Amino acid sequence: MIGNIAEIAPSRIAAVVYRPSDDVDTLLANFAHDLARRGVRIGGIVQRNVRNANGTTTMLAVDVATGTKISISQTLGGGAMSCKLDTGGLAEAAAVVSRAIRGNVDLIVINKFSRQEASGQDLRAEFADAISCGLPLLTAVPERRFSDWRNFNGDFGTTLACEWSVIANWWQAIGGL
Numbered sequence: 027m028i029g030n031i032a033e034i035a036p037s038r039i040a041a042v043v044y045r046p047s048d049d050v051d052t053l054l055a056n057f058a059h060d061l062a063r064r065g066v067r068i069g070g071i072v073q074r075n076v077r078n079a080n081g082t083t084t085m086l087a088v089d090v091a092t093g094t095k096i097s098i099s100q101t102l103g104g105g106a107m108s109c110k111l112d113t114g115g116l117a118e119a120a121a122v123v124s125r126a127i128r129g130n131v132d133l134i135v136i137n138k139f140s141r142q143e144a145s146g147q148d149l150r151a152e153f154a155d156a157i158s159c160g161l162p163l164l165t166a167v168p169e170r171r172f173s174d175w176r177n178f179n180g181d182f183g184t185t186l187a188c189e190w191s192v193i194a195n196w197w198q199a200i201g202g203l
Contacts, residue, residue, distance in 0.1 A: 069126020144174035
């Protein structure tokens, strides 16, 4: 595991480290929704996976400010071996994050830093932009990608357990509303 999850002086960059059994997507979406209801200017995206009638799953990026849903997966045939991520949808999701960064929101949420970002693709540039602008950033990192996250951000940031109260305490500690 990661070691000491709670840090004494939390950074404005926070990563919720999660395991496959954790429902981090719902946790981040609900946390973002709660902050927005309380008047926090929040921007970015969260992920929702929707099971279709035919048994396939559609991955959606949801704009936390507007609720707009963007499909980020392509429908592939049963034996397809290629990546199911849709580059057009990912570009649209990246634009949502970029607009939020330029809008100087109170908190940027980017659904996750995973394999694609670790390899320099998908939303990696948006992560770098949010960090460079000094905006508070909340993301999720699969436990198996934690070392990639640390390599990317120079081991700067707060590591959070996948629990509502831990995220809320981080938000309050950095001066969140």
